[in-house]
Amino acid sequence: MPLAIGTTLSRRRFLTLTGALAAGSLALSASTLWPRWARAEPELATRLLRLGRDIYPHEAIADRYYLAPLTPLLEEQRELIAAGLDDLDRRARAAHGRDYAAVDSAAEREALLRQIEDGEFFQAVRNTLVVGLYDTPELWQAHFGYEGSSWEQGGYVGRGYNDLVIDWL
């Protein structure tokens, strides 16, 4: 369960404030919603997942961590997302003769996305992911070396805040 209700609200509130999203109704816990949505619209889920994985490509992070924050976005802005993905496919077909997800080269897919990075659709997906994906505690230590909350362990006194040896020069 990557997301608690509280953190979902925080992110959504932040995104609203920073202009990423129009104010909308509050989402329920993403972790309880996404399987239902993914089952209901597996095709849309797959296409959105490809996009999300191209925006923040981390090979070793499982799909569900991308889908969890993207689910409430799709719940609220399905038309925007569906239209955006259709537009992306049109661009991919014009440039490469196939749908976006079928373009093999990651660099070519990124180039397509650079064309739309200022648009509302892309910004909505990116802003959702940049807050949602990286605020997933179980990914921190394994993928980024970030340890998160420390007060429960008495902070880092005696636990390495000043243990650096600069031996790389």
Next chain:
Amino acid sequence: MSTRFEHDDDGVVVIIGSGAGGGTLAHALARKGIKSVVLEAGKRYALEDIENDEWAMFEKISWLDERITAGPRQLTETFPNLPAWIVKGVGGSTIHWAGVALRFQPHEFRLHSEVGEIAGANLLDWPISYEELEPYYVQAERHMGVTGEASGMPLHDWNNNFMVLAEGARRVGYEKLRAGPMAINTRPYDDRPQCMQAGFCMQGCRFGAKWSTMYTDIPRAEATGYCEVRPNAMALTIEHDERGRVNAVVYADAEGKLQRQRARAVCVAGNSIESPRLLLNSHSALFPDGLANSSGQVGRNYMTHATACVFAEMPKPVNMHRGTTFAGIISDEARLDRSRGFVGGYTLEVMSLGLPFFAKFMDPANGGWGRDYAAILEKYDHLSGVWICGEDLPMEENGITLHDSRKDQYGLPVPIVYKGDHPNDEALRRHGQQQARSCYDAVGAVRVFDVPDFPTSHNVGTNRMSARPEDGVVNQWGQAHDIDNLFVSDGSQFTSSGAENPTLTIVALALRQADHIAERMSRGEL
């Protein structure tokens, strides 16, 4: 339960805001037996409410009421409704500040005299000198528990993040490298515990090792019986009598009901956005342009510090998130030296962000994504960061104005926060970024990258001090030139921004103002 004062008690000083300025002032007045009512727009938090969680705390304590970011800068697109990242709650931004407690330098109080006129800037000397403020700096340092001579506490041990930056700085020839001074205890002091190096200083210190009016000045003021704090009390307007002396503050309580607290004097300490907003909103037939605004300077000369961040990826893990957030300071560039191509100086302050914030702030513009971006994030534990805190020149057009139709939840016009950079600010920032890059390169960085500006927490100016009434809003005591029982008690009274974090100076000014108010009361003048 603290003392309760009647709404029609006209013997109380009404203080608007409970942060570094208002909280300190309330406590200092209470110790002199002067009654005050503190109106705080935000809630009251307990230490247990403080979490080591960046987004959760951002949501919980930030001032998130609608504001409009304006001006020729990227922030208007990346953070259109968040021009400043400050706190709404009892304790104000002292919950969120990172504890860096630097004094302004003597020349920074007289920058105009030092450098003369600069086109496009609205420079002015402070009407107070460093020498006059120095005793209050000492008092503030003891009061807050600032590491170093005044408190007798040693400076912090260098954390990993600062070791990296400092080693690079040494190699480029810098000498003024210190882990402080900081108002974060290195041993138990003033009934507060020592720092546990948990990080998350900007989310609030869970242990209470950092000075904050939230758990020092405010409860101590209340304990004297001379201070009542009213949370969830948003000041709307200040009223005055026919002679032009202020006599009451109208505020919205937690239920949104209007209340009116009579006052012997009013001290405005709501930060550089809310304080001028309140004065402007308090216009009347006698003061058609807003209270204390005969000069037209209320809301003008808004300064934030010329800032930028530089991060570097090192060959091996640094774990910058361990230990205090702003663990060390390099002051070599804080000097006045025009040969660098700009006036004013800057400090380089080592800084860390947790992964959630770093991912968002490394490049908040639309381009902040893709393979290279993700690759940097995967090296999170190898990163070290530094923040540039530089002199931001006052410009008359930078400031706070009221929107002509949009209203917030209190029915107040939404503030528009306009900020553009002076060419001097840009030159200073570029220099700082280059020097920071040199420090990191000198210690073997794999790559170094600039991080664009994000919403500042340092907001000063907008009700500035001036010797002459026509140049500013308040005199050297923070007393309005136009209204002798109206005071400004926060950073909005700053005449210049200096190259140092503002909090220590705000506290020193508040302690000095408390003495002044007490003296004038004892002489029957207030």
